[in-house]
Amino acid sequence: EAGVAQSPRYKIIEKRQSVAFWCNPISGHATLYWYQQILGQGPKLLIQFQNNGVVDDSQLPKDRFSAERLKGVDSTLKIQPAKLEDSAVYLCASSLVGGGKTSTDTQYFGPGTRLTVL
Amino acid sequence: AQKITQTQPGMFVQEKEAVTLDCTYDTSDPSYGLFWYKQPSSGEMIFLIYQGSYDQQNATEGRYSLNFQKARKSANLVISASQLGDSAMYFCAMRETTSNTGKLIFGQGTTLQVKP
Numbered sequence: 001e002a003g004v005a006q007s008p009r010y011k012i013i014e015k016r017q018s019v020a021f022w023c024n025p026i027s028g029h030a031t032l033y034w035y036q037q038i039l040g041q042g043p044k045l046l047i048q049f050q051n052n053g054v055v056d057d058s059q060l061p062k063d064r065f066s067a068e069r070l071k072g073v074d075s076t077l078k079i080q081p082a083k084l085e086d087s088a089v090y091l092c093a094s095s096l097v098g099g100g101k102t103s104t105d106t107q108y109f110g111p112g113t114r115l116t117v118l
Numbered sequence: 119a120q121k122i123t124q125t126q127p128g129m130f131v132q133e134k135e136a137v138t139l140d141c142t143y144d145t146s147d148p149s150y151g152l153f154w155y156k157q158p159s160s161g162e163m164i165f166l167i168y169q170g171s172y173d174q175q176n177a178t179e180g181r182y183s184l185n186f187q188k189a190r191k192s193a194n195l196v197i198s199a200s201q202l203g204d205s206a207m208y209f210c211a212m213r214e215t216t217s218n219t220g221k222l223i224f225g226q227g228t229t230l231q232v233k234p
Contacts (some may be wrong), residue, residue, distance in 0.1 A: 033221070042122075042209050042224025043163070056219045089161055095220070104151065104170065107222060109163035 002026065004110035006092050012116045018080035021113045025073070025094030031055075032069055033107060034077050035091040043091055049075065079115075087117045120145045122210050122225035129230050131200045138185070139195045139228045141210030151213040152193045153222065154184070158206040166208075169193055200232045 005024040013019050025032050031050050035043035046065065048056040051072040060067070064083070069075040079086055093107040121144040131137035143152065154166040169177045169184045177184040185194040197204055207229050211222040 031220070040226070042211070042226050043222075044224070045221045048219055048221055056221060091161075091163060093163070104168055105220060106153070106165050106168065108165060109155075112161040114161065 004092055004094055004108055006090075006110035006113055008113055009111060010114050010116075012118065013082055015084055015117050016081040018078065019082055019115065020076050020078045021090050021092075021115075023075045023077070023092030023110060025075075025092070026108055029094035029096050029108075030072070031095045031097065031105075032075050033093040033095075034067060034075070035093065035109075037089040037091055037112070039088070046077070046090075082115075082117045084117050087115055089114050120147075120212060120214060120223055122212050122223055124210055124225035124228050126228045127226075129228055131197075131230065131232055133202060133232055133234050134199055136196060136198045137200055137230065139197070139208050139210075139230065141193045141195065141225060143191050143193065143210075143212050145191075145212065152184070152186070153211045153213070154182070154193075154195045155209045155211060155224075156204075156206045157209060157227070163209070167195070197230075202232050202234060205230060205232045 007022050033048050034046045037043040046060045047067045049069040052069050067077045089112040091112045093109045095105045095107045097105045123142045150171045152169045156164045167177050167179045167182045169186050176186050181198045183196045207227045209227045210225045214221050
């Protein structure tokens with residue numbers, strides 16, 4: 001079974017430029033997550049989709065970040081304009097069901113996109 | 119607020135020996151789930167093991183086991199018979215319980231280096 005796919009793997013841009021990341025979850029997984037991982041820290045959730053609806057975007061800086069999951073399958077995350085502090089690894093994850101505080105539903109992660117903003 | 123704490127920034131272990139990576143958590147909810155992930159230098163987060171707060175036994179998965187001490191709010195990962203390929207960053211995570219989204223809250227991670 002294919003895992004979570006992400007592209008590109010690496011991206012270097014100047015500040016104030018825009019950038020987009022793509023994620024294709026594991027087939028059949030209803031829930032998709034985008035995490036931001038700054039160097040030396042654990043990942044932090046940016047946005048969570050259940051099928052093609054947003055479940056949680058409370059940590060997404062909406063003035064510059066946007067995300068969509070058309071048709072409830074793959075997803076794109078965009079940053080416009082980028083700032084120096086956006087330099088991080090952007091991880092996409094998916095899970096079969098999602099939700100539920102005691103759920104054993106496991107999140108499976110892609111390889112991530114390492115973004116460097118100069 | 120919920121929190122995961124990993125107090126060991128870096129650990130060394132000799133190949134074939136066992137190692138314990140510490141994780142403590144803070145939550146007032148009696149129901150929660152705990153996860154451990156491995157992140158090699160390639161960047162991908164690899165799921166290792168899960169422990170539910172009501173599970174009667176400590177979780178085990180191959181060479182990985184979880185030393186779950188509920189009263190102490192600790193969920194330490196034990197890796198037996200360490201291998202060179204175990205060198206990586208290890209993250210403890212808890213499923214957030216204040217909402218029903220199922221999102222994970224991660225600790226800051228522990229870097230493990232296995233010496234030959």
